[in-house]
Amino acid sequence: MKKKNVVSIEDRIPKLKQARKKKANRRLIFYLSIFFILISIIVYLQSPLSHIKQIEVKGNAFLKEDEVIALSELSTRTNIWAIDRTGIGETIKKNPVVDQVEVVRKLPWTVEIHLKEHDLIGYIEQKGVYHPVLENGEKLTTINASVVGDAPLMSNFNDAGFLTKMAKELQQLPDSILHLISEVSWQPTEKNKYKIILYMNDGYTVNGTIRGFSEKMKAYPSIVSQLNPQEKGIIHIGVGSYFEKTNESNKEEAEQDDS
Known part of the structure; x- marks a missing residue:
């Protein structure tokens, strides 16, 4: 008859403590990563890094590009994530030359305004x-x-x-x-x-x-x-x-x- 190996509680305690420590460290690293990601997002959104750097107008034949950009009220100081694409489109459509408008966000820093003018x-x-x-x-x-x-x-x-x-x-x-x-x-x-x-x-x-x-x-x-x-x-x-x-x-x- 074989003799069973018996592990005492005193021998198991160090291993349990080590496992708990590793689990706590992983949890801490996870929370710290989330924290730094959130901080990075906030810094990005509040900095010029999130501002529009280029505005492109496509499909215009009668309206000048500068006129369309002025109607959109977009600028290089506008946060690319804060633009109201539907609202901008409705504003541009108030011009009687414009039939349809689509505003497209092209990451990381470009906004495209697609026009269809009346024929x-x-x-x-x-x-x-x-x-x-x-x-x-x-x-x-x-x-x-x-x-x-x-x-x-x-x-x-x-x-x-x-x-x-x-x-x-x-x-x-x-x-x-x-x-x-x-x-x-x-x-x-x-x-x-x-x-x-x-x-x-x-x-x-x-x-x-x-x-x-x-x-x-x-x-x-x-x-x-x-x-x-x-x-x-x-x-x-x-x-x-x-x-x-x-x-x-x-x-x-x-x-x-x-x-």
């Missing part, structure tokens, strides 16, 4: 200078532009309300049709305040109205495809659509008489 829909002439017109009817009078054929000229729109209505109608047109329009002229009469005359790049003139214009104008390619390319005249897109062949002498008269 260019036309140009308007004022005192010999052309200014862009956006899809919401906003005239960018601080920008002098060159008409390059990417959008029609909008003439005689001296009423902001009708300009806005026309811009919204143009915005709903397919690009393939919009790019066919050279000029849109507002020609209100006593009977029809919404009357417009369009001069097309393919040589036709369109007599129409702002009301429901985008829907009626979608039929333009189909109408033109049925006409003799050698015959130019006025395409009427009012209650019904029809073509009126004219020559240069009576063309202006026909445009003025139709309401």
Whole structure:
């Protein structure tokens, strides 16, 4: 029969004390690490290390970068963790040029402002200078532009309300049709305040109205495809659509008489 090894309590006490000491040391190191991490975070947040060092603006075509940054109220003294991205976006969107905004935090020190501006829909002439017109009817009078054929000229729109209505109608047109329009002229009469005359790049003139214009104008390619390319005249897109062949002498008269 084998004799069992018996360990006395006196022999176990030193090992228990050593184990407890190691456990206490590990706990102390853990708490000290948490303490120093918290202190480091506080020091970081209160120091220039957490300040924005670079602000980038992307997607802007009409607004200058400095204008967007000024609207955001961000600076190199702003804590990158303290920025209200939603609030900044809402503030920038108050500018009528801006359609959508996204503010992105890029660690460690960069903030990016992504813009989607309202689309260019036309140009308007004022005192010999052309200014862009956006899809919401906003005239960018601080920008002098060159008409390059990417959008029609909008003439005689001296009423902001009708300009806005026309811009919204143009915005709903397919690009393939919009790019066919050279000029849109507002020609209100006593009977029809919404009357417009369009001069097309393919040589036709369109007599129409702002009301429901985008829907009626979608039929333009189909109408033109049925006409003799050698015959130019006025395409009427009012209650019904029809073509009126004219020559240069009576063309202006026909445009003025139709309401």
